[in-house]
Structure formats: C-alpha cells, structure tokens
Amino acid sequence: MMVEAIMALALIAVTAGLILLLTLQRNILRSGLRQLPAFDRLRQAIGLAVENGTRIHITLGKAGIASSTSAAGLAGLTTLERIARVSSISDRPPLASSGEGTLTLLSQDTLRAAYRQMNQLELYDPHRGRLTGPTSFSYIAGALPIADGENVSAHLAIGNFGPEIALLMEAGEQQEAFTLAATDSLSAQAALFTSSQETLIGEELFAIPAYLNSGAVYTASLQVQDILRWGVIVVIVAGSILKLLGVV
Amino acid sequence: MRAPVSTAIAIATGLLVLLGAFLPVPVLLPVRQILLSWTIPVAATAGLIAILNLLSVHWRKLNSARERDYYSIILLLAFVVTFIAGLLLGPTDPNFQKVVTYIQFPVEASLMGVLTVTLTYASISLFQRKRGWLAVLFTASTLLFLILLSGFLNIPENIPFVKDLLAALNTLPIAGARGILLGIALGSITTGLRILIGADRPYSG
Numbered sequence: 001m002m003v004e005a006i007m008a009l010a011l012i013a014v015t016a017g018l019i020l021l022l023t024l025q026r027n028i029l030r031s032g033l034r035q036l037p038a039f040d041r042l043r044q045a046i047g048l049a050v051e052n053g054t055r056i057h058i059t060l061g062k063a064g065i066a067s068s069t070s071a072a073g074l075a076g077l078t079t080l081e082r083i084a085r086v087s088s089i090s091d092r093p094p095l096a097s098s099g100e101g102t103l104t105l106l107s108q109d110t111l112r113a114a115y116r117q118m119n120q121l122e123l124y125d126p127h128r129g130r131l132t133g134p135t136s137f138s139y140i141a142g143a144l145p146i147a148d149g150e151n152v153s154a155h156l157a158i159g160n161f162g163p164e165i166a167l168l169m170e171a172g173e174q175q176e177a178f179t180l181a182a183t184d185s186l187s188a189q190a191a192l193f194t195s196s197q198e199t200l201i202g203e204e205l206f207a208i209p210a211y212l213n214s215g216a217v218y219t220a221s222l223q224v225q226d227i228l229r230w231g232v233i234v235v236i237v238a239g240s241i242l243k244l245l246g247v248v
Numbered sequence: 249m250r251a252p253v254s255t256a257i258a259i260a261t262g263l264l265v266l267l268g269a270f271l272p273v274p275v276l277l278p279v280r281q282i283l284l285s286w287t288i289p290v291a292a293t294a295g296l297i298a299i300l301n302l303l304s305v306h307w308r309k310l311n312s313a314r315e316r317d318y319y320s321i322i323l324l325l326a327f328v329v330t331f332i333a334g335l336l337l338g339p340t341d342p343n344f345q346k347v348v349t350y351i352q353f354p355v356e357a358s359l360m361g362v363l364t365v366t367l368t369y370a371s372i373s374l375f376q377r378k379r380g381w382l383a384v385l386f387t388a389s390t391l392l393f394l395i396l397l398s399g400f401l402n403i404p405e406n407i408p409f410v411k412d413l414l415a416a417l418n419t420l421p422i423a424g425a426r427g428i429l430l431g432i433a434l435g436s437i438t439t440g441l442r443i444l445i446g447a448d449r450p451y452s453g
Binding site: 110134 | 272292359440
C-alpha cells in the first residue's frame, strides 16, 4: 500500500516536473500540434462570430468543482477565458451556461478575469455566466432558449454532460449555428457524435486550450499527456507479453 | 503574478489534500478531512448564489423591452410557489415531495422522449453532417451492437465458433471504452496538475 502511494506520488511529481520543464524549455519537444479539422472550424467560427457580431455560447456541463469529473469543466473554463479574450471586441460577447453552482461562479469569475486583463472590465456582465438549471434535464431545458433567442452562431459544449446535451446541439443545428462538443462522458460522446457538427473524442477534450493558443503551459501539458499515453501503452503491451509467457 | 494569495491558498490546499490521500501521516489526515468538509458549505453557498443568478437572469428577460421572454414568468412563479411550499411544509414533507416529483418526473420523462426522437432523427441524418470512415464505422458498430444486444443471435450461440465470435465481439466496446477512459484520465491528471502548480487558475482572486 505504502509502495503504491509513493509510486503514485512519484508519478505525479514527475508529471508536474515535465509540464514545468516543457513550459520553460519550449524547444525540447518541437513537434507541432497535429492538424485536426475540428479546431480549424472552431477558429473559423470564432472569427465569424466576432465579424458578424453574433454570440458564442459555451456550455460547461453539470459537474461541480468538487466532483471527480470536474476536469472536463475546467478545460471548458480555460476555453471560455480564451474565447472571451479573442471576442472582447465583438458586439455580442460570449455567454457561458452551466448546470452547477460552483461552475457558474467560476464561469462568471473567468469572464471577469478575461475582461480585467483586457482592461475592459466595464464590459463584464455577470448575467453572461448563467446557471440554467440545477438538475440534468432542467440544465438542458434552461439552455435551450439560448439557442434560438440570443443570436448565437456557435455552440461549444465542453464539460461533463449526459446524453441529453444532444437536445441543445440539435437546437443549435436548427438555427444553423456551428456546434462543437467535447465531453468526458462515454454515453454523451455517443449521443453528441450524431448531433453535433464536430465531436472531440476522448482526451481531445483537453487539447482545446492548446489548439486555441492559450499559452505554452497548455501545449506542454498536451505533450506530457502524449508521453504518459506512450507509457501506458508500453505497460499494457509489456504486461500482456509477460502474461502470455506466464511470468505474472 | 495574477492573484498570488488565491493561488498560494489553492496550491497549499491542493497539496495537503493530495498528500493526505496518499500518505498515512497522522497530522495530514485531520487537515484533509477539515478541508474536504469545507467543500460542502462552499458548494451549497455557490449553488444558492447561482440560483439567485438564475432568477435575476429571468427577471431581466421578463423586463427586457428588446428580448422579452414570457416563459420566464413561468420559471419565476414556479420558483416562488416551490420556495414558499418548501418553507411552510419543509423539504422532507411527503406532500411537498409528491407535488414536486409529480411535476418534475413527467416533465423529465417527456424530455427523455423528445431526446429519443432527436437522437433517432440525428442518426438518420448523420451522413449529411459527417462524412468519412468514422461515420461509417459508427453506423456499422451501432447496427451491429443493436443486433447483438437484442438477443437475436442467441439461438446459434451453441455452435462453438459463433459463441467465440460473439464473445470476442462483445469485448470490443469494453476495450474501446477503456481506451477512451484512459485518455480522459491522463487528460484529467494533467489538468489537475496545472492547477496544482498554479499554471492554470480558473479563479481571478
């Protein structure tokens, strides 16, 4: 038990060290981000929204900060900050919705921080970080009017959802808005694959901030994620071979 | 550095909870317990503030001359009625719970019905939205597992080869799900670590 705990802490320390190292020494790993059409279309949709004076709606899911599935919402918050900065000159600034209290407060705080850093704090409106409902279905039901009543040209669903998120994506689709979805829930991923224009599968969710040029730490984090993935692959393959040979 | 005090508190709290989870050091365990117990009132307070925000958004919508939304009045009235009933009867009162669930459950069941229709329609029009091998693979696997899970192929299961083939096919979704979940877990670790080292701050302080 103690050995496992120390190994886990060592892995965490090494991962944190790698993130810091790759952030500070950007030229160690020069491999660029691979081309993903979903991100090209996302950047295009953000640009179009700023030009046309339409709104971008980011919905952050229903997993609170204290839950075990909060990481997806945190990736959504980073995306929200980036988009708020990029579209600060737009006539209609981005709108964030969520289905949980702490996430709502964090979305308001994220928007406020983004405007403060752009020296445009007067543009901040707390009503643009909304709780649309405290239960799974009320959250989606409350978010549906945003799709057809707030001049939204892009819906981004980034967080922890149930399959019911497909209702919002379909509503956005009917208004001919761009829809992109990324979630950590398997059932929601399946539902979103059919209902949204672009669906990010699995860990691609955590790549969004890096692809939106949010900062060196996000690119470094993505590279560390790749290193860890290769580590897991090696362990699985080695374990399988050892099992086949009857060693373990 | 942005918000140094908030960042320091977040890093220190995160480290204490993390170390307390892994190391059975007597000093760390009560500290971890206290810190974790604080999340409950904090989350409850956040929930209350967020509900006030929800009411405020709908109040503004109702009073907006340009984008007036009359559905907002339904939400506000429902909230007032539920809130007063909850205060007078108490949230554990069986009559209060009956009223809430008799309204909430049918509404949610209706939404579930709408979702079924929406997903069926979305699946039919999948190839209009997405082209390429991934859409073909998704459709083929959906159809295959619909047939497999329907029990339609249970009859020839006694034939040795078919039985092995069905068993092999049934492990495919488990393997795929594990692969996706491993990727998500790795992403969650790096996301958490970015906050723990103060590189990512979803709070302004």
